[in-house]
Amino acid sequence: MLSILKKERNILILSLIIGVIITFSYVTATANFYTRDLQEGIASKIIRFHCIANSDSKEDQELKLKVRDEILNKMKSKMSEAKDVNATRKIMLENIDNIQQIAESVIASEGKDYKVEVKLEENVSFPVKEYGDIVMPAGKYEALRVIIGEGAGKNWWCVMFPPLCFVDESYAIVDAKSNKKLKDTLTYEEYRRITENKKVDVKVKFKMFQ
Numbered sequence: 001m002l003s004i005l006k007k008e009r010n011i012l013i014l015s016l017i018i019g020v021i022i023t024f025s026y027v028t029a030t031a032n033f034y035t036r037d038l039q040e041g042i043a044s045k046i047i048r049f050h051c052i053a054n055s056d057s058k059e060d061q062e063l064k065l066k067v068r069d070e071i072l073n074k075m076k077s078k079m080s081e082a083k084d085v086n087a088t089r090k091i092m093l094e095n096i097d098n099i100q101q102i103a104e105s106v107i108a109s110e111g112k113d114y115k116v117e118v119k120l121e122e123n124v125s126f127p128v129k130e131y132g133d134i135v136m137p138a139g140k141y142e143a144l145r146v147i148i149g150e151g152a153g154k155n156w157w158c159v160m161f162p163p164l165c166f167v168d169e170s171y172a173i174v175d176a177k178s179n180k181k182l183k184d185t186l187t188y189e190e191y192r193r194i195t196e197n198k199k200v201d202v203k204v205k206f207k208m209f210q
Helices: 002-043 058-079 085-094 096-109 176-185 188-195
Strands: 047-052 116-126 129-131 134-136 139-148 155-161
Touching: 002 139, 002 188, 047 058, 047 085, 047 116, 058 085, 058 096, 058 139, 058 155, 085 096, 085 116, 085 139, 085 155, 096 116, 096 139, 129 155, 134 188
Parallel strands: 047 139
Antiparallel strands: 047 155, 116 139, 129 134
């Protein structure tokens, strides 16, 4: 009799464990799908900027930032005219050669002869990135890529449209104009999620017997 009760108890416990595993897998899958859909929705409406240094040497990293600053400075007036991602893409494609010349000019002025590759590329992988109170989810995005020399050093990235690029990232604060453009570009849910500074947390709690 005791062996039968023990067997039934084990079956019950096993059933509960299997049920928890199935529930956890379902919730996790749902959360992953939600996060992926959120990221893909955002990615379809923005273009990012990716500047990659020749190496991780101090000199090459400083050069990367100088190239970045000059490109952003020279392209600022043109980019401010863009009303949406399509207009931004058009401006970038029309100015690829100009952007390359800007980068080459900075590099030459610093006494380097690194080659520069500039291209507008789809499906570029980006990690999670914070811009003040805004958090862009990790995933694949369309990006303007500026690759200096071997492109083997640490890279710098931002959002070109809507304009969230900052010279001093230590105090990155999205100004009202850029924030409004971001809000107008994204859906309510997309904007809410990235400004809440929250990740999708999946927690399953259960009790067996007390």
